[in-house]
Amino acid sequence: MSDPSEVYNHQTIKDVLDELERTAVSRIAAAESAEELEKLRLEFLGKKARLSLVLRSLGGVPPEERSGLGQRANLLRRSLEERLKEQSGKLSKVLKPRAFLDLTLPGTRPERGAVHPITRIIAQITDIFEKLNFEWVEGREVETAFYNFTALNIPEDHPSRDSFDTFFTKEGHLLRSQTSTVQIRVMEKRKPPLRIIAPGRVYRPDTVDASHSFMFHQIEGLMVDEKTTFSDLKGMIHVFLRALFGKKTKVRFRPHFFPFTEPSVEVDMSCFICDAKGCSVCGQKGWLEVMGAGSVDPNVFKAVGYDAKAVQGFAFGLGVERIAMLKYGITDIRLFYENDIRFLKQFQ
């Protein structure tokens, strides 16, 4: 390296050029690393490099030698630039041994929990109905006999109450045994047209076993308008079940009895596991019982103060646990309430 303030005389210029022409190219070719090459670049072409000084000193050289030396210096500079580039390219092609990194180690996943399978099914079902213009509503869990029975056309001392075994409190209130209570609560407050979907917890003092629990979840649906027919109910339910279980789903409607609907219907769906051919899930029947429904009984309209001659509607109800068990292949209802983390995590 040289002192930048220094100026070469023409003899030194010649010496420097001679030396560089002789040695520089081979030194570049011998460089083995990018660092080494960078050092050489600075030595040969940097601001403080001798060649740079040569070029700066040309002004002081006698005119007859100036153009010859100038040409030599510039030529050398270009050639060194090329050689450096060339060598850099060569070096980059040589594979450097990298530090060993075990890429089979697992990634750092952001930790995520899951919503409960019951919530998941409720969300799937309510989403479908919300897209069909139903409104999500919630009701109370502790109720009076009026909302759970009387207004729903279930008289006292009537055997129809047998299907609705109920928990009672000291003050004669009860834990709702069905989400149909929400129908009454909403109709009392609002006028048709009405379309509601109401998920929630219900309670019946059943002995707990693989398919029964004293608390479970239902979803109630209700549509009331001037001319809502039984055929509309059939269409709506089929659309819903196809959205939930797939396009191939077939439905079967059987007469049944519910005190709050007339006509009443029990809905069977073709088994989505065996395509209605018969399997262990559907008990070789090809059909699965999935929900109850019907046209709203005029007595229910009367109980909420509607003009039973001016409105018509349908209602339906389904058990969330049953749908979840079918969809996920769960065979013991108790798993839902045991909340084993290993169970919950499966529904991420």
Added chain:
Amino acid sequence: MKVSLNWLKDYVTVKKSPEEIASVLTSGGLEVKGLESVPSLGDTLLEVEITSNRPDWLSHVGVAREVAALLGIPFKLPSCGSKQLRDRKTAPSVQIRDTGKCPYYTGCVLEGVEFGESPEIIRKRLEAVGLRPINLIVDVTNYVLLEMGQPLHAFDYDLLEGRKIIVRRAAGGEKITAINGDEIVMTAEDLVIADEKKSVAIAGVMGGKHSEVSSSTRNILLESAYFNPASVRRSSKRFNLASDSSYRFERGVDPVGVDLARERAIDLICRYAKRVEKISAVTQCGKNPFRKRVIRFPAELSAGILGVRIPEAKICGSLKALGLGVKRGGKGILSVSVPSFRADLERPVDLVEEVARIHGYDRIPETMPEIRPVAWEGKPLRRVETLLRDVFPGAGFNETVTFSLISEKILEKLGMDLTRMTRVVNPQNKELTLLRPTLFPSLLEVLKGNVYKGSGADLKIFEIANVFGGETSGELPPEEMTCGFALAGLRKNHWLEKARNYTLFDAKGVVEEVLAGLGIGEVLFQNAENDFFEECLTVSSRGESLGLIGRVSKTVRDYYDLPFDAFLGALFLKGLTAQASFERSFRALPKFPAARRDISIVVKETVHAKEIMDLIAAHHPAWIRQVEVADVYRGEKIPKGSKSMMFSIEYRSDDHTLTADEVSKVHEQLIELLKNRTEGSLRS
């Protein structure tokens, strides 16, 4: 109920296979749950499930009538008239003292009856449907019950004192031994059949042991009656005593069938007994409750409700097939008379269902309703719920669903006031009686269960459910939607990071995250006391209580056998919803760059981070934009009872780029201020 196919064929000539019959009945609403072929009897049994609105199906005749209606084939009743002469003088004495509970009671005495076992046809049919044959008299009453649906009772006439029947209410505390051996103590609400001295049967529920027909019985009083359904039901429930009789009476028997069934039974006894000396005239006490009902039925109604037009002629045909009388009036109005066995048909809409059933539900088309839009109401509570179900799983919490009914034990142990809480009086599980006032016990049970099963040491759970307050006679208990959560154990150990125990700050952090998501500001965390917690913080904003968090006390930890600390929290959705704001507004991004400076200060343990942060923020509000706790350190070089806290401070001005000198000047002043105000020293 079991139905014998051979037996059905006495009343209806049907050639279809058992499977076809089952399918027809099921799609008609009389669900056949199973078919059982009994080769030894050459019979097939249908296991049918009968809804509570159709007591007429609780008999072979009733099921046969439905088969006939659904298939459109003829049906015939069994013969019910015995030709034997009746002796007027020996008609039994019957008195009804409560016509509300028993509107109609008939009795007939058969004298000098010699009988043994029933003929093979009766025995086999009873056995097929699961009844044990006893003797001709008892078997005939059972046979007729299963055939016609009318419960009958046979008394040993000689054992009735005064040879009298009195239908009356029991005296409170009156006792009777039922045929099944149960000793029953009755109330004044129960109806009994009595002789002059004592009760001999619980009306409609079960006969008494004392006057039961035995092989030595010679004179028989045969009872056929109509009892009030609700009254029978209440007695049956009260004594937890159900029978084939009570099951039918409480659903309502066919009033006309009362007389038919009695005559059918007399006929069978006369046919199969070795000898019947004399049959008395029938005593019919009270009034047969059957009232002929005619429904005005506009045929048009069925199209309006069902959404499909069924021709009037077909509607008439369907109703007639069901045994209803139909007269066609003008303008499409039908006068439909309802037979005695169809008390469930009261209104035109009931007939619509019958028309639909016979037409076939599957032949009704599927349509989509016209939807009129409804003004949309915002549902802020649901938005809050949705956010919670987003934030908690996003932070690694798994959602649980636990029972709303809990045991009081832990609450009792913690000395909580249990008087103002709501309980169920008929629990399914004797332990689980209390409508939970908090989600904590349920969450702790889940932690315990997972620890016990070894499901993992990193436990983070949450649940959104109602908690309940106390009820009064006039008012339902308050229900408060609450989000409870729990963290316990070791925070997940990833190979790049060190595992660590959960702390209260993990609970606090998730609450802060929720509140930020809900746009709730001015949040206040305050120390509080709580039965469950060692340390507890309440959360509020603008005076509204939003929740609480805490570390469980040793008592609680021991009660649930937890091997590590547990942190619980509860957020109240009502408060969150009231304070939540889903509006967001934009603030212009800063024009000038910020400078960051740290301060480490050693202070006494009791100095709160918040005090220092407030001091920093207030020192130069125009420039100091953010203060964060960067580190809290205790240990080497720090005196006991003290801690070193490092704060990271962001300086920024809105009108120019702060120079290093400007920042340093303010920062030096801040350091001096903190040293003075916190009695702290700088950490070198």
